[in-house]
Amino acid sequence: MAEGERIELYSIQSRILVGKRLQPCKCALHKNTLLRKIAKVNKENSNLNRYMELKFDPANPQYEYITNQDQANDALEELGKQQVLGLDIESTGLDPYTDKLLLVQIGTETKSYIFDARKIKLKELLRFKELLENPKIIKLMHNGKFDYGFIKIQAGAEINNIFDLMLAESVLTAGLKGKPASLKELSNEYLSLDVEKKVRESFINYTGTITDEQLRYAAMDTFLPFPIFNLQLEKLKKENLVNIAKVEFAVTTVVADMELRGIFIDTKKWREIIANLQKKRDEFAKQFQEQIRGYYSMNQNDLFGNHTDAINMNSQQQLMDLFNNKLGLNIPSTGDALLESVNHPIAQTLRNYRGYEKLISAFGESLLAKVSKVTGRIHPDFMQLGAATGRFSCRNPNLQQIPRNSEEVPFRTCFNPQPGYKLVVADYSNFEMRILADLSGDEKMLYALNNGLDIHSYTASLMFGLEYTKDFKKQYPQLRQIAKPIGFGLMYGMGPVGLIGRIRAETGKDITKEESQEYIKKFFSSYPSVQGFLDRIAKAAVQKGYSTTPAGRKRWYHKPTPDDPEFKRKISQIEREAKNHPIQGTNADAIKFALVFLKERLKKENIDGGIILAVHDEIVSEIREDQADAWAKIQSEEMVRAGQLFLKKVSIASEPFVSDVWEH
DNA sequence: AGAGGTGGTG
DNA sequence: CATGCACCACCTCT
Secondary structure, three states, rough: OOOOEOOEEEOOOOOOOOOOOHHHHHHHOOOHHHHHHHHHHHHHHHHHHHHOOHHHHHHHHEEEEEOOOHHHHHHHHHHHOEEEEEEEEOOOOOOOOOOHHHEEEEEEOOOEEEEEOOOOOOHHHHHHHHHOOOOEEEEEEOOHHHHHHHHHHOOOOOOOOOOEEHHHHHHHOOOOOOOOHHHHHHHHHOOOOOOOOOHHHHHHHOOOOOOHHHHHHHHHHHHHHHHHHHHHHHHHHHOHHHHHHHHHHHHHHHHHHHHHHOEEEEEHHHHHHHHHHHHHHHHHOOOOOOOOOOOOOOOOOOOOOEOOOOOOOOOOHHHHHHHHHHHHOOOHHHHHHHHHHHOHHHHHHHHHHHOOOOHHHHHHHHHHHHHHOOEEEEEOEEEOOOOOOOOOOOOOOOOOOOOOOOOOHHHHHEEEEOOOOOEEEEEEHHHHHHHHHHHHHHHHHHHHHHHOOOHHHHHHHHHHHOOOOOOOHHOHHHHHHHHHHHOOOOOOOOHHHHHHHHHHHHHHOOOOOHHHHHHHHHHHHHHHHHHHHHHHHHHHHHHHHHHOOOOEEEOOOOOOOOOOOOHHHHHHHHHHHHHHHHHHHEEEEEEEHHHHHHHHHHHHHOOOEEEEEOOOOEEEEEEHHHHHHHHHHHHHHHHHHHHOOOOOOOOOOOOEEEEEEOOO
């Protein structure tokens, strides 16, 4: 690239993401080729060069500490002239509702302005809001979702046009690293700079004063992003990942809003469900202890004359001892799939106990502890690049794994809208199957999905040479039950052994390895384009070291060396992961575009409400009652529109539900 | 503190 | 040889 060449960054809006009109924003950046050269030199050696040519001095960053409104206005006017800013905050903790915003640092390449949020009324500072919400100024941030939340709640501004170093790095290294890179790690990697991070703790243990050392530390975080940004942008362009990065940047404020809004949970009803489960669990626990007592010599009573437990039912070790040494069953593990086939009453009691114990421990009181004392709602932590495929993950708590509603365990019905509002729930139907049909171009699979046939019934009809009819599901339920796990499993490289287990789980029936192999053969000859497609993906991934979704998202693989003793196993692993990636990844791509579209529609249509959950192929929003029906239509339309960006051959369906509980 | 086992979701 | 993918929470044990 020639000196002075301009890099066009596009403002992050959906019309641009869709690629209809790629309008460069007016703020083209002068690419600093010098910095690139510096970084290259740095990587190789020479510390001296680095300090001479970085635009800031890591040992003595230039900053201005701003403690009154007049100073603030002057600084903001200066900052408003910039095209790119570094932005960071310091707070006493992680919760924007309970912890305190202390500092907001906004900087240019050469100077950092540190706003003391304790002394300046940021909410009343019009220029502050204008600057941060200005869509033409790029804000370089690291994990911007975090800072966005504090600034929205405590400074009243909704940051716009973020370039997030953490997300950029995750996009550039998907599949290679587990945890997202910290700013410290990025500084090390891109700038060979070892930055001090211990000072951060002093903000968390905030005592009421802010020292010069803390200010220097705070300033650094607005300087470091510039050179890293330049280098990451180069890489993103080189890997054709600019558009994916832009989606991630656009999604990050949607996710932030989603977390801030949180979700209401009916704690009373929740506790009633748990209490019921506990009662049943305790019965099975008691029954279990009685059943095994004879096998143990110790037979003690506690203070109240009750028998003490012979073993801890949650201890795999003690259970193995019971089953193998006391009962002579010789089982290799105590998982449910295995226990199911063990013909012994004690094993069955354990299974009953486990069913309840699982729910109580994973979704019981511990989940209610996550309700915010300030908002009365749950604010989970969504990680938008939590999975190597591009999917979200969720924790504290993980609302993506709340059990589906059943009569005995209606957990999801406890998630309700606030009074005067409704939940709008919409998911893509058979989305991964549709993606596979589209990407493989398989005519029969496309035919079935485009004509509203029940896909698993249709698969069964092809596999077993029967005519497909509307009541196939009723007529041949057992054949459909076989076709279903094959459809879900085989597209990711499941083998005959795995299929035996899946079919047993689905139907309770045991099939032989030969039968299993026969089913696989029948499936692939029913959909002749599918096998070739999957094999091509797998082969390409092993050869190139990465796989790609139609949207351009990449996932990389650690290729083993031929002398690796586990070479074959590792190659097979890559092949299976690669078969899954375009499918799961395209699902993620579509959901992310949909979220961005939905945020825009919420604003455009003046909707009172917001998105509260994204569960892989499902989006839940909370909308004022009188607008809910209209919004429901919009929500599924935008989801379909997002899917259509990448899938051109298959129809996409999303049916919305307006409801007072989370269900569909 | 981290690993392994188990099991909830898409 | 092992043998669907993607996660996270909870428990026990070392």
